[in-house]
Amino acid sequence: MAVSDRDGPGAIDDSQEFDDDSPIGDEEEPRHRAPSPEELAVEAGAPAAAGDIATDVALTDREAAANDAADRIRRVERRDVLRWGGRAAAGLGAALLMTGAVLGARALPPEPLEATEAPVTLVQPSSPLQSRVCAGPALRIGTSDGSDALALSAIAEPEVAIGSLGGEISEQRLPVPSLDGASGGTAIAQRGEATTLSAAQSLPVDVDDVRGLAVSECGETRLDQWLVGGSTRTGRQSTLTIANASQVSASVDVTVHGPEGPVESVGSTGISVLPASQVVLDLAAIAPGVGDVVVHVVSTGAPVSAHLQQSTTRGLERGGFETVDPVSALTTALLPGVAVTEATGIETQSGFDDAVPTLRLLSLEGGQVRVVFEAEDGSVIESEGELEAGRVTDFPLEEIPAGITTIRVSADSPIVAGARQVAIAADGNDFDWVAGGQPRSGSAAIAVPPGPGATLHVVSASEEPQEITVDGRAVELGALGVHRQPVEPGSVVVAGEALVVSVGYRDGSRVAGFTASPQGPTAGGVTVVH
Incomplete structure (x- = not known):
């Protein structure tokens, strides 16, 4: 199976072919090959965004799908690591805070950060x-x-008797249903x-x-x-x-x-x-x-x-x-x-x-x-x-x-x-x-x-x-x-x-x-x- 030409200084010619073009079974692991010196030289001259060309060309569609699935699993695992890492960092921060309290004021910066309080307003209803x-x-x-x-x-x-400093006062007697009216x-x-x-x-x-x-x-x-x-x-x-x-x-x-x-x-x-x-x-x-x-x-x-x-x-x-x-x-x-x-x-x-x-x-x-x-x-x-x-x-x-x-x-x-x-x-x-x-x-x-x-x-x-x-x-x-x-x-x-x-x-x-x-x-x- 031949690889098509690419334009530009890093183009690959028709002489580059797979060494083993036999079909790959569904249960087989992906096959890998070592790139030749010529291929490595071409890759070295390619733009940085092109990636590992020698490895890329060895992939089939089935291999690409398998690698994508594995990459998704790795991304999930990385998220889990980040989550637990965040918890560990919080625990470490608490430990450092306790250590700082034990060390006393000498462990603090010579000029502590200025503490400010959030402004608050007491909102009183106009007619409570x-x-x-x-x-x-x-x-x-x-x-x-x-x-x-x-x-x-x-x-x-x-x-x-009622004690009030103002406002509108109203009174109502509550009925007791069991008290005969x-x-x-x-x-x-x-x-x-x-x-x-x-x-x-x-x-x-x-x-x-x-x-x-x-x-x-x-x-x-x-x-x-x-x-x-x-x-x-x-x-x-x-x-x-x-x-x-x-x-x-x-x-x-x-x-x-x-x-x-x-x-x-x-x-x-x-x-x-x-x-x-x-x-x-x-x-x-x-x-x-x-x-x-x-x-x-x-x-x-x-x-x-x-x-x-x-x-x-x-x-x-x-x-x-x-x-x-x-x-x-x-x-x-x-x-x-x-x-x-x-x-x-x-x-x-x-x-x-x-x-x-x-x-x-x-x-x-x-x-x-x-x-x-x-x-x-x-x-x-x-x-x-x-x-x-x-x-x-x-x-x-x-x-x-x-x-x-x-x-x-x-x-x-x-x-x-x-x-x-x-x-x-x-x-x-x-x-x-x-x-x-x-x-x-x-x-x-x-x-x-x-x-x-x-x-x-x-x-x-x-x-x-x-x-x-x-x-x-x-x-x-x-x-x-x-x-x-x-x-x-x-x-x-x-x-x-x-x-x-x-x-x-x-x-x-x-x-x-x-x-x-x-x-x-x-x-x-x-x-x-x-």
Whole structure:
């Protein structure tokens, strides 16, 4: 088989032929031949782009196809090598970085590169929408005479207060389908104002088998929340309300934790909450006979607002009424204005063991927890211990001096905390759960619903002293300082940095209060990185 002529200085003449022109079998390997000196001389004089002519001319079409396939395989293998080589280079870079850290500053260039931060802008919506949902009326499951254990009725209506620095406010009562047409909690919306919306309700109850005062915050809807308080033991009725103020349905899972851990239950998952409605659950139907309760509420589809109502009856004696507000599981919690009262001796009577001040804790993952009790006179008691994951632990506060106490809780893993305070008197008993709060910054109008002896508690979470303002009046607050003053119904404007704020109520036989939640994401705007 002859090779055709080529034009130019490197042309090949007709004398160049294959030495062996016998056919090549399909299974045979490609045959190779050594180029002659004449061919090498011609190749040396050819242009660089011509390649290895002596080898090229030895190829048949079948050999070329085989070599192309092999080349494709080699290219894939080379990509794999580059990929793993990149990973190895990254690992080597990390090793060099660690080595540089060990060597110290002398290993760095004499003039380090200049570090710059990307410019950011906080974009605040021109008309931000914030919403809060209140717990609603006091509810009773079953009739007072015991004739219908499943009957659900409203026994007292709340009074709602709103704190806002501006914007457009709207209110809507949410229906409770299982409540025979009665309304549930109030959904409150604020549009056009960036500062935090605040709302709270006051709920005094005095009927045949329930008496007490509950003041609770109208909370921002959430996908994940915890309720620290409640009991389903004999004589304690705990009712869980779940409100959905959005325009889409929510599916809710409820988990009850007790001293032995999460309680196995049926019917506590996939609870449907229709748009703009509220559902009511008897907690005893999910977790009966649990004395120390923490409830976890998780929602999908839409955020919800959950509250836990508890009433206590000891025989024929009414033992109080309370509404527990939701909190978030974080590594810190601050409980302001907890009243530790002197022992009365009533706690030694049968059924009165829960009529004492108590700190309730639950650790999600277990581990060390540190608790600091700060009295009004500045004295401090510190305690440290180990918590088991998922188990509710109650710590009676009989060793803490009587008075108003600030409780600071910190842990290495997320925890939730609440403190029970009590009012014991001849004309009645009551109790209240103080929710563990988180710091808030800026200026906000805190709602103050009516109630006896309303008192504002402001606690600093900052280790630096600062000047705060309360209704425009300057107040000097030291590092981790505390401020307390009486307030009137309506609202009170508080401004400062890293503050936890609560409002407490008390008379001889009633006690109540709420801890204001920090600013939610709906008011915070969006940070844009340029």
